Amino acid sequence: MQERPSSRLGLRHRLEAWLPLLEGSLLVALGVQLLKSAGLMVSGTAGISLLLNHASGWNFGLIFFVINLPFYALAIQRMGWAYSFRTFICITLLSVIAETLGLGLTLSEIHPLLAAPVAGLLIGLGLVILFRRQASLGGFNILAAWLEKQWGLHPGRTLLCTDMSVIALGLYLLPWHQVLWSLLAFVSLASVVGRYHRQSEVERHAR
Numbered sequence: 032m033q034e035r036p037s038s039r040l041g042l043r044h045r046l047e048a049w050l051p052l053l054e055g056s057l058l059v060a061l062g063v064q065l066l067k068s069a070g071l072m073v074s075g076t077a078g079i080s081l082l083l084n085h086a087s088g089w090n091f092g093l094i095f096f097v098i099n100l101p102f103y104a105l106a107i108q109r110m111g112w113a114y115s116f117r118t119f120i121c122i123t124l125l126s127v128i129a130e131t132l133g134l135g136l137t138l139s140e141i142h143p144l145l146a147a148p149v150a151g152l153l154i155g156l157g158l159v160i161l162f163r164r165q166a167s168l169g170g171f172n173i174l175a176a177w178l179e180k181q182w183g184l185h186p187g188r189t190l191l192c193t194d195m196s197v198i199a200l201g202l203y204l205l206p207w208h209q210v211l212w213s214l215l216a217f218v219s220l221a222s223v224v225g226r227y228h229r230q231s232e233v234e235r236h237a238r
Contacts, residue, residue: 056124058157068138069146076170092126117166143212151219
């Protein structure tokens with residue numbers, strides 16, 4: 032029996048909806064692998080997970096998955112079930128892909144001057160793809176959105192405070208020069224995501 036065109040279109044639409052989540056998670060996982068290899072960190076819950084991985088050797092994917100669990104309640108309250116489900120899928124994908132890459136992709140002798148900005152770029156591009164598909168990797172972005180709704184706190188200030196907290200933890204757990212190199216990843220990531228937000232504002236006003 033010949034497949035109906037509507038069935039093919041339905042499958043295509045489902046692939047178009049979910050494939051970008053895989054692509055974005057893969058880009059972030061590649062960036063994380065670069066940072067792990069160079070002994071660096073980045074902002075957000077991914078940065079905390081990297082720090083704990085560097086300091087203890089615990090599994091990055093498991094740490095990242097567990098750290099984000101408390102944020103799901105906020106995501107459901109602030110963003111709704113659909114957004115929260117997509118975010119859960121992305122967090123799970125990143126956790127699995129990051130550990131899988133660690134088994135098959137070994138990087139050595141990579142200088143932090145290269146690893147930090149390239150990793151920040153990859154993670155930023157991955158996040159942009161997820162944002163455009165109404166998903167995220169959870170963590171402090173959800174917290175910032177929730178605090179804005181509940182208390183009117185500016186999201187930028189909340190994220191600045193969380194980033195400073197991650198840097199302070201990094202100074203406690205890592206040599207100071209690794210934290211300085213990591214700032215390149217912070218800047219690179221923020222630059223990519225910042226351009227996305229500005230572009231989104233322009234598109235919104237052009238409609």
